[in-house]
Amino acid sequence: GAVVSQHPSWVICKSGTSVKIECRSLDFQATTMFWYRQFPKQSLMLMATSNEGSKATYEQGVEKDKFLINHASLTLSTLTVTSAHPEDSSFYICSASTGVNQPQHFGDGTRLSIL
Amino acid sequence: GENVEQHPSTLSVQEGDSAVIKCTYSDSASNYFPWYKQELGKRPQLIIDIRSNVGEKKDQRIAVTLNKTAKHFSLHITETQPEDSAVYFCASREYGNKLVFGAGTILRVKS
Numbered sequence: 750g751a752v753v754s755q756h757p758s759w760v761i762c763k764s765g766t767s768v769k770i771e772c773r774s775l776d777f778q779a780t781t782m783f784w785y786r787q788f789p790k791q792s793l794m795l796m797a798t799s800n801e802g803s804k805a806t807y808e809q810g811v812e813k814d815k816f817l818i819n820h821a822s823l824t825l826s827t828l829t830v831t832s833a834h835p836e837d838s839s840f841y842i843c844s845a846s847t848g849v850n851q852p853q854h855f856g857d858g859t860r861l862s863i864l
Numbered sequence: 865g866e867n868v869e870q871h872p873s874t875l876s877v878q879e880g881d882s883a884v885i886k887c888t889y890s891d892s893a894s895n896y897f898p899w900y901k902q903e904l905g906k907r908p909q910l911i912i913d914i915r916s917n918v919g920e921k922k923d924q925r926i927a928v929t930l931n932k933t934a935k936h937f938s939l940h941i942t943e944t945q946p947e948d949s950a951v952y953f954c955a956s957r958e959y960g961n962k963l964v965f966g967a968g969t970i971l972r973v974k975s
Contacts, residue, residue: 855907
């Protein structure tokens, strides 16, 4: 149980392109989803928290107009990296939780490479 | 906000030996402390967690201890095996169900 699917697993695209990443909870309803970014050999850094049906809450230093998050249903959240540049290249991972005080279950991550 | 420090950054042990990774946290209100194992390019996998009302929890070769007064918690792996080699992250949950992660420990188990 508690499976989170993330798609795509790997994206390579040109600078200036917008990229959408999907995060789905397959066997449970996720009231809250989290988006993390992980640079090589570093820890997971929370970018934003999204609750179904409401606007995402972004961490300090994360541009909300650059990283658009939509959580339109209890099983799907999307992260769109708009006008991506090489410095946005990273490993993006989502997680999902059924609610407060419940464990977070992670997706497989998306490796984004901007040329 | 919460700050989590993790030590050591790298740890090499001989197969069969024990490994201990330690974390400290700053927010006394934090009440949930999970440990994740991450292999290269893969998702973090929850291996064990502990809540603030418990001092110790064990699952086969893995155990976690929590000292709320000192605000630190530790991961103990006994009888290590080569497949235990990975990066291990501790985390602390703060307000809003947000997890704050430690910097990670690269564990190498030598056979």
